Amino acid sequence: MSPLNNVKHAGADPAVLVVGAGPTGLALAVDLARRGVPALLLERNAALFPGSRGKGLQPRTLEVLDDLGVVDAVLAAGGPYPPMLGWDGDRPLGAYEMVARPTGPVPGVPYPEGRMLPQWRTQRVLYERLRALGGDVRFGAGLADLAQDAHGVTARLDDGTSVRARWLVAADGGRSTVRALLGVDMTGGAVSDTHVLVADARVDGMSRDHWHVWADAPGGAVACCPLAGTDQFQIVARYGDGARPDTSPAGVRRLVAERTPFAASAVRDVGWVSAFRPRAALADRFxxxxxxxxxxAAHLHTPDGGQGLNTSVQDAYNLGWKLATALADGVAAADAEALVDSYERERRPVAEDVIGLSTRLHRAAEAGRPEGRRRGRETHQLDLGYRDGPLSRDTRRAPGGTLRAGDRAPDAECALADGARVRLFDAFRGPHWTLLAVGGAPLPPLPPPPGGGPLPVRAYAVTPTEPHAHAAYGTGPALYLVRPDGYVGLATDDPAEVAAYARRYAPPYASAPASAPAR
Incomplete structure (x- = not known):
């Protein structure tokens, strides 16, 4: 990286500079804003991304969006996945469900089904939340160069100004400028010889009750999915024999006319169009x-299984509280470094696993195998966790339930000591840590932060009242310290360990970052 000379400074320094206002950057900016962390979000383009690209939100991502205060807007704007309907020309072959639907409530999972919402609208919801929290996006601000030292990063923008920040997060996509400037390689590559076209358009006369699929269409399979909350369809077409897609509006109309019974004139308002070869790649370091x-910028997936956007939002959710903690007063430098280092150690294995899943689904779909047509719990991302991560500490002498440090803490109804009932996800919601004392375990004393302010750890003595909660949390006595991102950091039966763990990672007993209400 070249030194940055003769540049003008662009206003007050943020603590965190986020490059790229896609779902990742917006989710991170929202999380930092509600924690009172000064952040600047840069976007090279003049507006938010306009297309559908990632259109599926998995159950775990809906939980994240609940905590970030936007799930109601997401649920109102989106809808369920429609059933698939296969076609042979103009002859319907029969409908089937790609997404397994629960037949009733799923214990511990408040959002048991994924939701469909085009990426542009997910971004709009996050952007509105960011602005409500006092943040914004600087559009038309591209990154030209960067230089870093032991204390921060200086970024030079395309207009010749510079921004200095303690940390910089690259959320600028698969062709990341930041990654290229760093010289970080990606391991992986194309998983198919075929090209894929994706377009958003209206198709007059096409029913919105189904996701229409012509698997054996001339030239390659094509699917038209009605995008919930819009009057558009997402058109996805595969090209065989080395053919390259024509991404012009006329090319999209011709594609539909050649591969489906619909005339070119039925395709209207062709908006965003993209063509690509499916890739799977992982950055050599995060x-x-x-x-x-x-x-x-860190991991690339095939679209199959709806994993890319979801994994990306959860990267941001993992990173937000860690950066806020590392920036807080009173946190030892070694603890701050360990906390930021834990981001890669936790998220890179997850990304590797998810890339493997989406690649398997892609190859199964391409080969016409049945497993390529169904999506179940493995795509919901509820079972991903950090048991082997550096922040997970489980010291119970005899664990009484299935839950371990590093696992996602499931939702459940619990009784408090006074008989009142609380749902755990209501207790977890917000930028704080949560201490659960289960089955009569004593609550250790946790002094309030000096000078007042929000409590960094909220403590509850609870008795689970639902069978699945008994199975997960056990009957105690046990103490669970749940991280701000909803994963168990510490599971112990020794109250003294709680204060020691909290002093390292919930800094607070010095000067916690200010936080805005979560909802």
Missing amino acids: RDGRVLLAGD
């Missing part, structure tokens, strides 16, 4: 000094 890679 951290380079004071710079961190997140989302597609």
